[in-house]
Amino acid sequence: MASNLETLVTVFGGSGFLGRNVVRALCKRDYRIRVAVRRPELAFYLQPAGKVGQIHPVQANVRNAASVQAAMRGSDIVVNLTGILNPAGAQSFEAVHARASGTVAKAAAEIGARVVHVSAIGADENSASVYARTKAAGEKATLEAVPSATIIRPAVVFGPEDQFTNRFAALAQVSPALPLIGGGLTRMQPVYVGDVASAIADAVDGKTKAGATYELGGPDVLTMREIMQMICDITDRDRMLLSLPFGLAKLQALFLQFAPGALKLTPDQVELLKTDKVVSDAAKAAGLTLQGLGIAPEPMAAIAPQYLWRFRPMGQFQRKDA
Template sequence: MASNLDTLVTVFGGSGFLGRHVVRALAKRDYRIRVAVRRPELAGHLQPLGRVGQIHAVQCNLRYPTSVEAAMRGSYAAINLVGILAESGAQSFEAVQARGAGAVARVAAAVGADMVHVSAIGADEKSPSGYGRTKAAGEKAVLSATPSATIFRPSVVFGPEDQFTNRFAALARVSPALPLIGGGMTRMQPVYVGDVATAIADAVDGKTKAGATYELGGPEVLTMREIMQIILSTIERRRMLISLPFGLAKLQAFILQFAPGPLKLTPDQVALLRTDNVVSDAAKASGLTLEGLGIAPDSLEAIAPQYLWRFRKTGQFANRRT
């Protein structure tokens, strides 16, 4: 059996939430992994995921093509995970998710490396949010430079250290009520981060269709209200769920975009919630899903209790209600 011990994969944005799971999945398959991040000194948490010398972090900023070129030297494949939920200074949606994605793809094409790009189901050039529009622009730039690239569009991703379920659980710990923007009727298909990481590793293994766009969702389509109810049930807290019209939510977001922690909410995030975030029928029919890759996705209710227990009143020592 061929070994991956001499095969180098560069993971851009590998120190983040999804990145650490991707690095772990690749390490288990014996790949050598170069993690390209803006601040490699903060990526030490990745070292225990592999053997000594298997994982190495290097400095890279997608806004500077020369650093992308340096990070890609000798690589068999490039995985781009870089994305932002809110703009900050020079880290704009356009710079990171559109031009940055194109920069990685062009270098991958130049060195003859395979390309895996992680986008989002919300990617749409006509999206009401800048996040969605630049995700679509990034996909276009990637396929223009590397037509054989594999693109993954996950729905909202959950798991340990996520900024989704953990955010609302943290908010429920201090607030008597939780907001439901647009009445909480936006539909999502929460997908477990471990399943997304497995799909990405499968793409590096060559198990995906060249030039295809996969849509990754969990086993259930849930409204935002249903997701909130699952989170509250998991952490055993009772909170009011208050409907917040989109217009009022947008006004509040102009102030809350400067708030810290779980209170932060941007106008762009409000706009993104106007559109459902689910796997399309076309992707299902074409087999461009987790199930099409032979991966049985885990549900939110099955996984969330494994890490949200810390938000219960007495943490892991809470007595389960019967």
Template structure:
């Protein structure tokens, strides 16, 4: 089997939650990896994921095209993972997820590199959330610059260090109740970060259909209430699940958008919960899913106990319930 050691892949946003798993998946396939991040001095945790000299971090910012072009010099493939859940300073949705994605794609086209872009199932130009509209704008910009690019749209991603299951587990540790925005009826299809990383690596391998948009979801469609119940079972805590109408949630978000940690909630995040976040029938019919790539997805209930145990009252020393 031929080695990929002579193939250089530049991964934008490779130091984050999804990024470290993508870097690990590419390293296992013997690619040389250049990780393009805003703060390369904080990306040292990636080097042990590969062999000596296989992974190297460089500085790049999606708001500065020159830095993108420099990061892509000599690359054979570009992977864009950069995304934000809330705006901060100059890091705006449109600048990062819209214009920034297009800048990466144009630089990839100029370098003759294969383009893989990770978006989100919530990408929709008519979305009530600016997050969703900016993701849709990014997809248009990517395909406009590189029509053969692969777009991957995951549902909500879970795994160690995520900002989803860990966030609610942390909230359950300090609060006697957990809010169910909109009654907790919104449907999600949580997908394991390792499965998404495998799909990205497959796209870099060239196993995906050029120009296609893949939708990545886990094996189960769950409501927010069902997800909260799973998390509470895993961390072995009993909490009141309180329904919170969208209107009231939006009012609370006006203040909580400035809160730290697990308490943070933005109006944009409330708007996202007004729509289900699941793989479409069209994507399933066309085989543009994890299963279509030959990947059997792992469930939240199977994976969460491996990392959420730290939120139990006694952590790893908690006695298992009968």
């Protein structure tokens, strides 16, 4: 029986929040992994996650076809995780989500490699959000080049070092109130990063349906108000939750898009919050979910306290009843 060590998986964007978890999951399954990133020196920290020589960071810019082809040379499977939340300069949503996805998929088609493409729940070519439109364009470009590609659409992903729960917990440290854009009624289905990584590893294993789109969500559907309250409870921060109409939030975002850290808010992020980000009934019926892959998703209430304790006023050992 052939070992997975004979299979080379190239992971584009493997040094990011989701990427590092995907690399770890693939290491546990004994794949050889090439991590293709713009700055490989910032991905060397991944190497201890595998055996000696199992992980090899290489330089690649997904906006450059020759760079992508060189990084992909000899690969059996390609995982495309590249994505951005805040565009800057040449790193635009269109360039990274749409055009780069087509570049990666075409290069994979040329060498006959299987493709796993990671998008996002809410991807919609008719959306008012540029993020959502370009995510949909990336899916389309991928399937046009490689019709058998597996598309993975996670809901909002949480876990240590995320830019979701950590962001709001950090905001609660410095602000007496937390904003609820649109009243905090937008429904989310937060999914644990470890579960998403396991699903992507399953796709690499060949356990997913060719050409299918999987939607990955956690076990609970929560409103933004419920999520904010949960973060406040976990971090022992008594904060006001103030409703902020979409129009006013978008006006504020014109200025806050230039703010640092947790204060940053862009008009496109406000637009994204106008629609729910939950697993569709069609995906559930077709079994194109975590449960369909045999993965029991972890709830945010069970995982978030394990890493958000650092935002408590007195740290990890603060008694909840003190």
